[in-house]
Amino acid sequence: MRSRASIWNYHLMLLPGILLLIAFSVVPMFGIVIAFQDFQPTLGIFHSEWVGWENFEYMFSLPDSRLILGNTLSIALMKIIAGLTVPFVFALLFHEVANIKFKRTIQTIVYLPHFMSWVILSGVLINLLSLDGIINQMIQWFGGDPVMFLQSNHWFRFVIVSSDVWKEFGFNTIIYIAALTSINTNLYEAAAIDGANRFQRLTNITIPGLMTTVILLATLSLGNVLNAGFEQILNLYNPIVYESGDIIDTYVYRSGLLEIQYGLATAVGLLKSVVSFVLIAASYGLAARFANYRIF
């Protein structure tokens, strides 16, 4: 019989993680009371004046609040959809490549951007997308008019979403490739003997085999829906595209850190947390239902 002590060992292994979680995620939660205060640093959280819902009322009186929430949701949803489909399709194509050397090279190239910070990548992007940048030169070469991608509310979200996909798809592909290798090769052999062609093998074996992974990733990413990419947008936006690109995080950064409106910034941040909580709970329910993914 397994002794109780050996189970305790396993529990002990959880301890560092739990401690970190408490230190960095639970303790700071008390800071949200600032959202209901006229926060004065010298007085601290305990002695600052309580103002009730004032910060929230002010937040909703601003013409920006609805815009910011809308931007955050739409950018995040577009990112989730593109971020799921592109690596999926890429992994399927990749799976069909036989040449190992070629495969490795491609894989390295596509996941390289994942390791670069947005500060660097945004510099690259701004150059690529400028009026005399390579993309506009190509457009002109085909007879089009140059486009100012980063100064246009029409294009800005598109740039944000596609550059995010470009940065991350190579890395996300790895998950699918891992899932692909776990599909039993006997199935393919049996299908081949039965006379299934490549496309039929794809639709009948590969895609169903990957579906659980897709659903799992999709539902889990719902919890992330309000993280539309702070660092990326901060480095790429300018006042003209606030209309289409300003998200909760960039707004909180500007008003909280640059303009010293602690109460307001915390109120906006708290709103984000509440919405995120609902979405995480929902996505957990969905994951449990469709992908049989359970923590408890």
Added chain:
Amino acid sequence: MRLKKIRVMAVLLSMVMMLGVLAACGSSSKEEKVAAPAGSESTNAGGNEPSAAAKEDDGPFSKYEEPVTVSLGRQGVSGNNLPAGDTLENNKYLKYVEDRLNVKVKYDFSVEDQDAYNQKVTLAISSNSLPDILVVDEQQFKRMAKAGMLADLTEVFDQYASPLIKDYYNSYTGDRVLNTGRIDGKLMALPNTNIDGNYQLLWIRQDWLNKLKLETPRTMDEVKTVIKAFKEQDPDGNGKADTVGLLGDKSVVADGGFFTFDPIFNANHAYPKNWFKDEGGNIFYGSTTPETKQALSELRAMYADGLIDKEFLTRKYEDNAGLVSSGRAGILFAPWFGGWALSDAVKANPEADWVPLAVPLDGDGKRNIVPSTPSGTFMVVNKKAEHPEAALKMLSVEYEGIRLIDPAAQELYKDLGVGWLNYPINVQLDYQDSLARDVPIYEKAIKDKKLDDLPARILPRVKAVLKNNENPKKDIPAYADSLAFYTAASITGAKEIVKVEPVFYGKTEAMLKKGANLEKLENETFLKIITGTSPLEEFDKFVETWKSIGGEEITKEVAEAVESP
């Protein structure tokens, strides 16, 4: 007879007294408590004098008996010219201050980037862990004062600010600079001084004008003609249409800003971001006037015609500077001290010949300007600081060094062009009319070629002007100094200048709370109108929204503040 006798006696007496003083000086010089400016190098071996005497001598330059450590947070300096081995944390300027005052400087943080610095400051405020001395902006200063984090400097200033520093402040009419540091009559911060003449000049490539056979522009229309020619007629002669028009900055208007469009607004009699009183005695905000709308429509047309750099919104300061130094831009707005930035272009291309002009002029041939806000940054001292007076003493000593009053300071980094920002505290102080005050001195020195009786502080600059006149553009730092301090500084005093004085500077309560959102609305609207993203009519909507989300409240507060100062 009797009278004469008394007089002789008096003379004799006074001579004796003077001798006595001298003797006293001589005998006590070894144990000197007060490090007089010139005697800064003398070693302080004292320490056994009664403390009462020390109290008496306690002034701006008195040296601490025991070493005192002061913590600072500061913004770093890019291109600080320090020789290898020396850093912002360890250089001769810090050592100089330390030697004279026995004050050790310890940096809590030092970051170069403006935004990052502001973040550090706000974090320090929010966590209530301030260094002893900080230089902050107005909003941060007001917040800190409101939160009761700051030391009252009223008495410390009286006792420990050197006469020079007091002179600087006194040179501003109506005490208007020092007043910005006062709250309820108490001096809570030491403001910097924005000297006269920080408005934007039009900088233009004279060599390009010559090449395209164009006249020096004066009116707005002439300026537009020049921009158009610079843009379209390939002034650099490389056969490519790669020159951009007028450079821009996304802050649109800014006091003393680089690449901002203030002069175009001013030529339309528009003065955004300032407060005025109309004839009926009502307070109004310059950004909401019909003149501002007019200026915006002019900028909008210029942008649409490609006269303004199409991509100015995605450009940072360095990008614009890059366009200048690579010879792709030949016309821009910048203050007189833009001379330094533009000298870079000359380094890359000696043919580039930048000249500053006080244009565009309005219909009456005037260049209207709004005088700078009295101050923009504030030195504050933490309430918990052990030696609040150290800040004033350090500043006093610093300015003896910066202005080269102390001969010892003249030897520090001699001729290396190490900027004054490397001194521990970065508060810029000068006489209100310091530019105008010096220009005649340069002119006289150039005419007479005599440097003998010039004040020490101005000597290096006069030398730079002379050096550059002899051998133009050979020595780039000398060229830069000459371009800024002499050429551009004399333009700032042009006879076309008309000052339009605002009625209110500073920040009211509601501005602190709602100002940021209002500014965002204003900036966003202006940029959208200029770039054609929104129609011009958006301006009227902006005025409405501005009023409803706090503008009206702020206007009332400003009116009250103006009525009862």
